[in-house]
Amino acid sequence: MWSLPKLPIPRTADRNRILDQDRISDIPKPSQDRDLVALAKKGDKAAFEGLVKMYSKYVYTTAFFILRDSHEAEDVSQEVFVKVYLSIKGFRGLSSFKTWIRKLTVNTCIDKLRLKSKHKDKKVSLDKITEDYEVVFTKFSHSLEKNFFRQEAVKEVLNIVVNMEESYRIPLILRDLQDYSYREIADLTKKPIGTVKTNIHRARKIIKERLKTYR
């Protein structure tokens, strides 16, 4: 068992400089974080803050699509980074850091959903999401007009996904947005692999039908 890092994190000038940057960066590429991860493993707090800056929106977005609630997504985001902070020294790098944090986020969200389903009426998950959310695209093409219509269509697709019932939404998000294999989704959701494939197919069909009525 690895030793835990010392706490707390002091408010350094580097930290404030990093937090003051407003620019939304691209989705992090694995090669960009390698140095930060190596430094964070040695206990470099500024490097860890850099990882928070790099991945917080990504973690939040993943959590939001699964949980459909901004407060819960924020809570999960905090919990994920707490877990990362407490365990990063033991991270061996068999997968990329992005993959690792993605899986950690999904696992944390699934655990939260399981806890919720024990305490709440399952019909709640069928309600439409009522809170507003803003979708931001991190990659832009040169054709602005084409880009605009495509982005609007993607926003509508995401809106349809977020309002789907859990049995369709979760497998679709894991497969098409998070690149999980059917086997991984079946293991995570504790459903047969056939059911997972059927639900994903149905979810895509729902999106296609609702996009037609949208136009």
Place this chain on the structure above:
Amino acid sequence: MNNVNKYLKIARDAVIKPEERMEEKILDRISNIDEEEKERVLDERFLDFLNKSNSRTYQLEQKIRSHPGVSALGIIFILGIIALLAYIARTVFTEE
């Protein structure tokens, strides 16, 4: 369905804009972790996740389970190479 797949692919690059100061809240929470939270966070499920993510054997097993067709082809190919080498070795020793 092609358009749906295309839009979902683009959606991978979309992020939801979080509330202001989310990063600061994360760092504040990390600064204030107490023993109770450590125990709650470092539960059995998380430790199991950590062990699996750091295990080469488990990662390989997952890859084989996720791609059974490719794995089977790979095993057949390796067995074929071994059989070929065995045949060549047998032929060479028989000639001698």
